[in-house]
Amino acid sequence: MYKIAVLPGDGIGPEIVPEAVKTLEAVGSREGVEFQFSEALVGGAAIDARGRALPAETLALCRQSDAVLLGAVGGPKWDTLPPAERPETAALLPLRKELGLYANLRPAYLFAPLAAASPLKPEVVTGTDLLIVRELTGGLYFGPKKREKTATGEVAYDTMLYSTAEIERIVRLAFTIARQRRGHLTSVDKANVLTSSRLWRDTVERLKGEFPEVTVEHMYVDNCAMQLVRRPTQFDVIVTENTFGDILSDQASVLTGSIGMLPSASIGGVVGLYEPCHGSAPDIAGQQKANPLATILSVAMMLKYSFKMDRAAQAVEAAVSRVLAKGYRTPDIYVPGTSLVGTAEMGALVRQELQEG
Ligand code: IPM
Ligand code: MG
Numbered sequence: 001m002y003k004i005a006v007l008p009g010d011g012i013g014p015e016i017v018p019e020a021v022k023t024l025e026a027v028g029s030r031e032g033v034e035f036q037f038s039e040a041l042v043g044g045a046a047i048d049a050r051g052r053a054l055p056a057e058t059l060a061l062c063r064q065s066d067a068v069l070l071g072a073v074g075g076p077k078w079d080t081l082p083p084a085e086r087p088e089t090a091a092l093l094p095l096r097k098e099l100g101l102y103a104n105l106r107p108a109y110l111f112a113p114l115a116a117a118s119p120l121k122p123e124v125v126t127g128t129d130l131l132i133v134r135e136l137t138g139g140l141y142f143g144p145k146k147r148e149k150t151a152t153g154e155v156a157y158d159t160m161l162y163s164t165a166e167i168e169r170i171v172r173l174a175f176t177i178a179r180q181r182r183g184h185l186t187s188v189d190k191a192n193v194l195t196s197s198r199l200w201r202d203t204v205e206r207l208k209g210e211f212p213e214v215t216v217e218h219m220y221v222d223n224c225a226m227q228l229v230r231r232p233t234q235f236d237v238i239v240t241e242n243t244f245g246d247i248l249s250d251q252a253s254v255l256t257g258s259i260g261m262l263p264s265a266s267i268g269g270v271v272g273l274y275e276p277c278h279g280s281a282p283d284i285a286g287q288q289k290a291n292p293l294a295t296i297l298s299v300a301m302m303l304k305y306s307f308k309m310d311r312a313a314q315a316v317e318a319a320v321s322r323v324l325a326k327g328y329r330t331p332d333i334y335v336p337g338t339s340l341v342g343t344a345e346m347g348a349l350v351r352q353e354l355q356e357g
Contacts, residue, residue, distance in 0.1 A: 001034040005065035007042040011280025012290035013071025019292035019347030043073025043087035053090035067306040068273040072280035100269025104134040108252040113324040117257035130235040133174040134245025167203040174239035175211040184236035260291030260332040263298035272306040274298040288342035291330035319353035
């Protein structure tokens with residue numbers, strides 16, 4: 001039996017998360033595993049009900065669980081709060097830090113039927129299957145920062161601070177994952193300018209001997225941004241620091257048709273956290289227009305990384321693939337000639353394929 005903390009959050013979160021929960025239930029009955037779900041408040045919903053974005057009981061529930069399933073946080077209602085109280089910064093970042101989730105895995109995988117939904121030409125994007133391993137608890141997000149008044153006006157700074165130990169653990173994890181995939185690792189930095197990047201690059205160079213099966217290449221972040229749209233198929237695993245990973249993963253996500261397709265896993269700490277890459281999409285919330293596939297695919301990552309249920313993870317991915325092949329589309333991936341469905345309908349279609357497959 002596995003205990004899952006369920007944090008639907010804001011916006012479309014409460015619509016997409018139930019579809020992922022039901023997917024896990026379907027997997028459970030297939031595989032003879034029991035999943036026990038406990039829900040908790042996070043983000044704007046928690047601010048409204050408890051006065052803070054990450055209530056202590058939510059964090060405690062996460063710590064006691066075997067995995068965390070998160071929807072999305074944030075929305076216009078809370079955008080005017082001071083930065084330190086906003087759902088994104090007051091819930092997401094402390095959740096990552098408190099749970100020790102230093103590794104964020106963001107795959108960009110093109111489901112073949114969606115090639116036409118990509119902004120790239122089908123011949124450029126076909127075959128894209130990459131994984132960004134983003135460092136998640138260091139760098140500019142968590143380094144020393146300050147904003148202060150001086151005689152000549154305000155100054156502000158954030159610090160991209162990394163220790164050897166922080167770089168080693170994320171790089172080792174990326175090498176390990178690359179070894180299980182196609183054996184190619186691209187380490188992305190800005191070593192021509194940044195000191196922290198030079199430590200990053202030296203560390204990768206020092207560790208590569210431990211992983212002789214993996215080929216390593218260093219790439220500057222600006223070049224990587226260009227290569228991602230020029231020839232995304234050249235990448236297998238990309239490892240990079242927090243901010244670079246934030247930016248590159250948004251860019252990579254849209255290559256595959258829609259950010260509504262992209263799952264993520266945050267691991268390395270006391271419990272794994274799984275969430276879609278997209279945000280709370282307040283503009284379409286409550287309308288059954290949201291694509292639940294990113295959250296459903298996040299459940300596949302949970303099965304793989306938290307429960308070592310690789311076969312079940314593949315079954316979920318295959319079910320999604322078959323639903324797409326049959327032409328069902330939520331609005332974000334709709335093209336003329338396909339069948340438009342809503343959030344719950346898409347979830348039900350995936351479960352039906354799971355039961356039949
Ligand atoms: C992400 C988001 C967050 C981040 C924001 C909401 C704090 O953009 O998960 O990529 O920058 O990490
Ligand atoms: Mg981001």
